Amino acid sequence: MQKDQIAEVLARFPSLAELTPEEWQEEGISVTTVPANFTIDEGEFLENAPLILDGLVRIFKLSSDGREVTLYRLTAGECCPLIASSILGETVYEASACVEKPSLVLNVPTKIYKKWIEKHQDFRQYIFQSFARRLIIMSNLIDDINFKSIRVRISEYLIEHTRAENDSLAITHDQLAIELGTAREVISRTLKKMEKEGLLRVARGQITDIQRSRLPAVQ
């Protein structure tokens, strides 16, 4: 691992700051670019644990009736809790992964990964907090689906994915529908209504003029 690579990793994973120069030079640690659609299948015994530096990876499972069930997606600065648990629990990886956007990944041989967790408190906390965070995110999602209207869920998504200084978001209705687990038509209709009320404007592949402060936050 070269110095600039290490700096890049630390920018995304500050919890690795405690690592000594010797630890960074251990055999097998590397940064690689993984092309879109690269896939890891369920049941493989992993040699490396990936830490995502950039890109987008979907983790999924096949359900009893053959559909793919998305467990979650990983982006910059995230690790896969299921991989961590398979390494720490010494069991096979119980899911599949598919790279959705070309991704930059830090590969850490499982033995070294395990050693880092044992030795370095910051990294250990990061890993176990990832577990907890993922469980809580998923619970919130279940709750949102059950109790919040589509309108509110769209609003919250827009608020979360824009900044005050940038009031537009590049996303198609279809993508947004997948994100929120609903149908494209529902998104189109709801956005149209919101446009009529002057809360935002819709354009092909883009939502602009988002009035963050006027979007309904709760209820």
Next chain:
Amino acid sequence: MQKDQIAEVLARFPSLAELTPEEWQEEGISVTTVPANFTIDEGEFLENAPLILDGLVRIFKLSSDGREVTLYRLTAGECCPLIASSILGETVYEASACVEKPSLVLNVPTKIYKKWIEKHQDFRQYIFQSFARRLIIMSNLIDDINFKSIRVRISEYLIEHTRAENDSLAITHDQLAIELGTAREVISRTLKKMEKEGLLRVARGQITDIQRSRLPAVQ
């Protein structure tokens, strides 16, 4: 810990079979009965990790708009992944727990719990598999909500909670609605329809004559 108590624990947690007699006698390990409605609040630093021998415990969090969001429920033979992650990650417990049915619990001081995880492979695997299992259960739930009809979800619930030799289930429409995250009226109506089709019979607080083999399994 007495011999009969240890046997009771091992019946529920076979992964603890490797423990030596000395380990069972360590200070602080105990089996206690916890009454219904006993609650642990968010943010407490836990001294003991509970392993559930019997009963029902709900783990929940307060959402941003003040509602209680149920993360999951624990029954006999289960541990709380969030507690495990807070102990292993040395952070505070990020959720609340409420005992719903009087429960029998094995309390393990956190230090000992941690030592068990380090020393005993079976227990370590059990803990990390609990994480993985919980994540997968929650994903399946999200998927079911999104893609399966109420009718199918009721059918699957009935199949899962009855045995071939017992074709009835004691549950109110309200409880079933909460389990499936829907409204009581929807359950009542759907059960009524299913009764008309001869798939089951409804009685106050009970569903009887469940024709397991005729219930739709998928779709």
Next chain:
DNA sequence: GGTAATCTGTGACTTTGTCACCAAGTTATT
């Protein structure tokens, strides 16, 4: 036996999801 609490049934209405299909815009192909 009377009263309260719990459980279930129903109609009317709203929201969300599904299906089928069209129109406009974009990209690829020749």
Next chain:
DNA sequence: AATAACTTGGTGACAAAGTCACAGATTACC
């Protein structure tokens, strides 16, 4: 540049599920 193929978004009609309001039925408990 003309055409085809694909993406994206729009719409109407209908189905499924959730919400609200209220009424009966059954059970529990003084």
